[in-house]
Amino acid sequence: MSxxxxxxxxAVKLELLKKDGNALKVxxxxxxxxxDLVMVEHGVYSIIFKGKSYNVELVEAGHSKKYIVNTYKKSxxxxxxxxxxxxxxxxxxxxxxxxxxxxxxPMPGKVVKIPVVIGEEIxxxxxxxxxxxxxxxxxxxxxxxxxxxxxxxxxxxxxxGDQPLVMLE
Amino acid sequence: xxKKVLIANRGEIAVRVMRSCRExxxxxxAVFSEADRTSLHVRYADEAYFIGPSPSNESYLLIDKIIDxxxxxxxxxxxxxxxxxxxxxxxxxxxxKEGIIFIGPSADVISVMxxxxxxxxxxxxxxxxxxxxxxxxxxxxxxxxSVVKEIGLPVMIKASAGGGGKGMRxxxxxxxxxxxxxxxxxxxxxxxxxxxxxxxxxxxxxxHIEFQILGDTHGxxxxxxxxxxxxxxxxxxxxxxxxxxxxxxxxxEKMGKDAVGAAKAVKYVGxxxxxxxxxxxxxYYFLEMNTRLQVEHPITERVIGIDLVKEQINIAxxxxxxxxxxxxxxxxxxxxxxxxAEDPENNFMPSPGxxxxxxxxxxxxxxxxxxxxxxxxxxxxxxxxxxxLIVWAKxxxxxxxxxxxALHEYKITGVKTSIKFLNKIFETPDFVKGKYNTHFIQNNxxxxxxxxxxxxVCRDMAIIVxxxxxxxxxxxxxxEHASVNKNEKWKNYGRRKGLQRL
Numbered sequence: 001m002s003x004x005x006x007x008x009x010x011a012v013k014l015e016l017l018k019k020d021g022n023a024l025k026v027x028x029x030x031x032x033x034x035x036d037l038v039m040v041e042h043g044v045y046s047i048i049f050k051g052k053s054y055n056v057e058l059v060e061a062g063h064s065k066k067y068i069v070n071t072y073k074k075s076x077x078x079x080x081x082x083x084x085x086x087x088x089x090x091x092x093x094x095x096x097x098x099x100x101x102x103x104x105x106p107m108p109g110k111v112v113k114i115p116v117v118i119g120e121e122i123x124x125x126x127x128x129x130x131x132x133x134x135x136x137x138x139x140x141x142x143x144x145x146x147x148x149x150x151x152x153x154x155x156x157x158x159x160x161g162d163q164p165l166v167m168l169e
Numbered sequence: 170x171x172k173k174v175l176i177a178n179r180g181e182i183a184v185r186v187m188r189s190c191r192e193x194x195x196x197x198x199a200v201f202s203e204a205d206r207t208s209l210h211v212r213y214a215d216e217a218y219f220i221g222p223s224p225s226n227e228s229y230l231l232i233d234k235i236i237d238x239x240x241x242x243x244x245x246x247x248x249x250x251x252x253x254x255x256x257x258x259x260x261x262x263x264x265x266k267e268g269i270i271f272i273g274p275s276a277d278v279i280s281v282m283x284x285x286x287x288x289x290x291x292x293x294x295x296x297x298x299x300x301x302x303x304x305x306x307x308x309x310x311x312x313x314x315s316v317v318k319e320i321g322l323p324v325m326i327k328a329s330a331g332g333g334g335k336g337m338r339x340x341x342x343x344x345x346x347x348x349x350x351x352x353x354x355x356x357x358x359x360x361x362x363x364x365x366x367x368x369x370x371x372x373x374x375x376x377h378i379e380f381q382i383l384g385d386t387h388g389x390x391x392x393x394x395x396x397x398x399x400x401x402x403x404x405x406x407x408x409x410x411x412x413x414x415x416x417x418x419x420x421x422e423k424m425g426k427d428a429v430g431a432a433k434a435v436k437y438v439g440x441x442x443x444x445x446x447x448x449x450x451x452x453y454y455f456l457e458m459n460t461r462l463q464v465e466h467p468i469t470e471r472v473i474g475i476d477l478v479k480e481q482i483n484i485a486x487x488x489x490x491x492x493x494x495x496x497x498x499x500x501x502x503x504x505x506x507x508x509x510a511e512d513p514e515n516n517f518m519p520s521p522g523x524x525x526x527x528x529x530x531x532x533x534x535x536x537x538x539x540x541x542x543x544x545x546x547x548x549x550x551x552x553x554x555x556x557x558l559i560v561w562a563k564x565x566x567x568x569x570x571x572x573x574x575a576l577h578e579y580k581i582t583g584v585k586t587s588i589k590f591l592n593k594i595f596e597t598p599d600f601v602k603g604k605y606n607t608h609f610i611q612n613n614x615x616x617x618x619x620x621x622x623x624x625x626v627c628r629d630m631a632i633i634v635x636x637x638x639x640x641x642x643x644x645x646x647x648x649e650h651a652s653v654n655k656n657e658k659w660k661n662y663g664r665r666k667g668l669q670r671l
Contacts, residue, residue: 003636005636026636028632035630044526044582049626054630074622076631135553
């Protein structure tokens with residue numbers, strides 16, 4: 001089965017050619033790799049390729065098709081683009097266009113202050129919400145001039161990563 | 170004799186203190202907030218008491234709650250760790266009043282050394298050098314010129330109400346003195362509505378070097394040599410080492426004497442740290458005193474061969490120091506790295522969350538002081554410090570190699586950590602040569618943040634693993650679906666029967 005995979009926003013084609021226990025043959029674009037692969041711990045894979053030992057860690061990022069993959073030296077964002085993902089991606093694109101001006105929390109934290117109110121006109125660079133995590137306060141600023149359309153959280157609320165906080169118009 | 174200690178702290182330091190308690194046969198009592206029910210210090214302790222909601226100002230910072238837990242548990246002493254109430258004079262006083270031993274200095278000493286101005290005055294009167302300058306407002310240009318003459322260029326003019334670099338002027342040349350004063354004053358006026366400014370000697374390429382001291386109740390004070398803490402980011406220490414590459418035996422003796430003198434001047438009892446700024450010409454100036462155990466205390470423990478928590482407890486028991494200054498020798502070289510849950514690639518944003526997998530480094534010369542475990546959720550209410558990695562080897566060179574090896578072994582997934590960033594520090598030429606000061610991270614930012622490049626094969630391995638993991642997931646799903654669908658089995662059975670008939 002051939003699949004498209006996005007790695008750091010670059011599309012790569014993969015195909016599993018042969019599988020015999022741990023011994024695998026995989027084609028990446030037009031290079032064939034024959035190697036030995038075992039999952040040694042939960043989320044940790046060991047690969048032996050041409051006598052070299054690679055340790056690779058996988059962390060699911062949000063959902064089952066998105067991964068953060070850590071090699072020792074570098075970490076990659078990898079997304080498997082199957083039929084469903086393709087469909088969702090197209091849909092998301094149109095959704096995103098509508099909600100480009102939302103402030104989304106990049107990490108879990110607690111809302112300290114919301115210095116704006118609904119209907120308020122705000123300028124680009126103006127602080128819209130302050131979220132604290134681990135003794136540090138982070139100010140999230142608007143990237144556009146606009147009007148506060150919706151405030152989805154209250155001061156004192158605990159928020160997750162990737163959660164929409166304030167919608168702008 | 171202390172038989173039971175309440176540790177008024179959390180995280181790695183609480184666990185570290187409890188370890189020494191266990192070795193000494195002392196019962197340890199943990200306190201915990203709502204967020205910390207599953208924290209390791211609660212699991213490690215012999216007893217544990219709930220003290221309130223997750224935010225630290227509703228739990229770990231409430232003196233009443235801590236005292237209440239101490240009384241309920243019957244603990245005869247309290248160890249404050251670092252941070253939280255460790256340098257709170259009121260807390261030390263209250264413990265004394267309630268008949269509980271506070272493992273640290275008295276309230277008076279904490280207040281004298283905790284206030285920068287009184288600490289500075291105490292140091293001046295006991296003959297310890299301080300950063301030259303005035304703390305009073307500079308009112309006339311004439312006065313400014315006379316002060317500058319006294320302390321010498323370069324100087325820094327700072328707004329008394331200042332902060333964030335506003336109203337601050339660095340003066341290097343004589344001709345700029347007056348114009349800089351005017352500019353600083355008008356900037357201060359505009360920013361803070363107050364044009365008071367003071368003047369301080371500007372220390373070029375400063376090193377942050379501190380001395381560990383120990384004092385007992387019998388008036389003995391010794392120092393345990395220095396720690397070099399110049400690798401800092403936004404005034405937060407990142408890597409520490411001892412001995413300092415800058416230090417000479419003569420300077421060590423001189424600074425050590427001054428550190429002991431400073432501690433004696435306030436009749437210091439317990440473990441404490443005197444922080445100095447040292448310039449390239451080896452002039453040094455008192456910066457401040459920390460009246461508690463420091464985060465980076467393990468490197469001193471390793472090189473001197475001492476357990477500082479045990480010493481603290483012995484001192485609190487009224488024992489005399491077991492060693493004299495002549496018995497103190499540095500052996501080998503130690504480094505400490507602070508592993509934070511933060512994302513260096515994203516402006517060091519804190520990264521709380523679930524630890525999916527962790528493997529700590531082991532092997533010769535390696536120590537980790539941490540508190541997280543697989544399945545633990547790092548709460549967002551407290552410090553992002555996950556653990557401290559301490560290595561020791563006979564020489565600095567070998568110690569650097571060992572730290573890189575240990576960082577290579579350290580695996581934490583689920584949250585972002587500073588491990589790769591730390592490894593880069595140990596590869597930076599200035600650091601390897603031991604030629605660095607507090608501007609190190611700033612000066613080497615590009616190198617430190619440049620990602621290591623992986624070759625094509627390494628990248629492809631990463632993609633392959635994700636691909637295989639995805640395929641395995643699909644396989645699993647299909648198997649599950651198949652077994653759920655019972656009708657399918659009957660259908661298959663029927664087909665097989667049919668085939669047999671043919």
